[in-house]
Amino acid sequence: MPDDSMAVDTPETPAPAPKDKDKKKGGGQPSASEESAAPYPDMEFAQEIHRLTVKSAGVDAEYQTKVFKKIIEELENPSFYRLLQTTLSVDTGLCSKEKLKEMDEKNAAHMKELEAKVEEAKESAGDMEVMDARVKIARFAAKSLTKDEALEAYKKLLELPKVSSGKKIDALMESSRVASFYGDTDKSTEFVESAQKLATDGGGGDWDRRNRLKVYRGLGRLLERDIKEGASLMLDCIATFSCNEMCSYPSFIVYATLSNLLHIPRPMIKEKILDGPEILSVANEIPDVIKLVRALYDCDYKAYLNAMVEVEPTLVADRYLQPHVAYWMRELHIMAHKQFLDSYQSVTLQAMADAFGVSTDFIDYHASQFIAAGRLSAKIDKYGGVIITNRPDLKNAQYREMIQKGDLLLNRIQKLARVVDL
Incomplete structure (x- = not known):
């Protein structure tokens, strides 16, 4: 009897996930659909790989060995092992060429067995059993084969007749995760947009799938630097988050908090972030981010600049934030300047420097850069040592x-x- 949860529209008891998946559950609402999502690709592992490639704080030889061991022992993916070795220009020595070749042959043999089950289902069973067999192939490929092989397996699944819109959405979201795991942002976005179209036009988007799709789309917008749209999508999901297959709840709160900090009015910062019960529930796990928000709200600009320094490693270590880390830091800096100058028609460079805990040269340099770029409505009287606002x-x-x-x-x-x- 097929037991894959993607095969039917009614919820079934999900297969037990690997033990290390339990560590990813940090909040959000339980979801039968989310619980039955494919455990691979493991997007938390994608974060670990990102931290290894950017050599973020805490990454050492032991960390590298742990990553490569997981690829061999859990994923059993020799092609990805070779790819990461090439990317990092290292030879870990953990697995010989002969051993990798053996794993290739083992995976090929397993794929042959799975394809045989598809043919068997076509001959002696129905469409549902054929789909179950295709799901197993796609999920095996996502775990142990290459990106192209995994996406091809999902393509064959989507091409099957009589697949419901809901199951197509699930397959498209899993395809998106495969592309995202390998850093193919364009392909990932393409799959998510196809799923969104099905959810809105095809009638397959139940409440849970729509909410999970918002997270997929929001994270995609962050990578595309459409921060405003991403912020709006994620703000809607804070109370209903059920997408742990994409990121942990504390990580999601970091994305939602930082993106909305750039765009929501100051009173809403208090309401939605500092006093938001969902955010307060994980505040102890993201102290640097909460410190940044509170310092800005309290107009403590010296603490705010210090918090920016402390939060930068968080940005660098995250695969969704790191590609635009310079943008994030610049925008956070501009926010502080705007908020400070909004209270004055004119203010001395020295007074502003004292408030920010920096030198007048620091304020003069950064403020002039922001004014020249059209981001601050002000002008600097260098002779008089004054910044004059020009609203x-x-x-x-x-x-x-x-x-x-x-x-x-x-x-x-x-x-x-x-x-x-x-």
């Missing part, structure tokens, strides 16, 4: 925008009229 007139700005858009519309109408006359 734009909102009504005049709206009027200018309306005139510009009106001119653009008239130009388009004129061009269209010439085409019609012809």
Whole structure:
């Protein structure tokens, strides 16, 4: 009797996950669909690999050995072992070429057995049993074969007849995880968008799948540096998070907190972050991030800059945040400058330097950079040692925008009229 949970629409008792998966459960709501999600690729392991590749704090030879042992002993994936060795330009000496070749042959033999079960199901069983067999092939490939082989296996699963929209969404989300595990952001996004289209247009998006898809999409937006859209998606999921296959709950709260810190109004920082019960439940696990938010809300700019220094290693060590770490640090810095200057029409460089606990040269350099980039509405009187704020007139700005858009519309109408006359 097939026992794979992807095979039927009604919830079944999920197969027990590996013991180390239990460590990933840090919060969020229980979810039958999430519990039955494929255990591989292990996205927490992807974070460990990222920390190894960027040589973040705490990564040493012992850490490297642990990572490679997991690839051999748990994943039994010789191709990924070779890929990581090439990426890091190291030879761990943990597994000989002969042993890796033996593992290749073992995996090929297992794939042959699984394919035989598909043919057997086609001949003597029904569509559901064929799908069960294809699911097992896809999940084995995601664990022990290459990215291309895994994605091809999921493609064959999606091409089967009579697969419900819900199960297609599950397969697309698992395909997205495979692509994301190997750093193929474009492919991962493509799968997630296909799943989202099915959820909205195909009628296969139940409440749980829709919520999990928001997490997939939100994390994808972070990688694409669409922080505002990612922040909105993740804010909606804080109370209903059930996507531990993508990240732990504390990690999700870090993403939701940092992204929303850049975009929500200051009163909402208090309501949604500092006093949010879900965030408070994991605050002790993410002290650097909470310290950063509280310092900004309390206008303690010296503590805020110190917290920025402390939170930077967290950004570097995370595969979703590290690609844009310079952007994150710049935006956090600009936020502090804007919030401070909003309270003044003019302020001396020395007073601002004292508030931030830095030198006047530091303030002068960074403020001038932000002003030149159009990120601060101010000007610096270097001779007088003063920063003068220059808040734009909102009504005049709206009027200018309306005139510009009106001119653009008239130009388009004129061009269209010439085409019609012809």
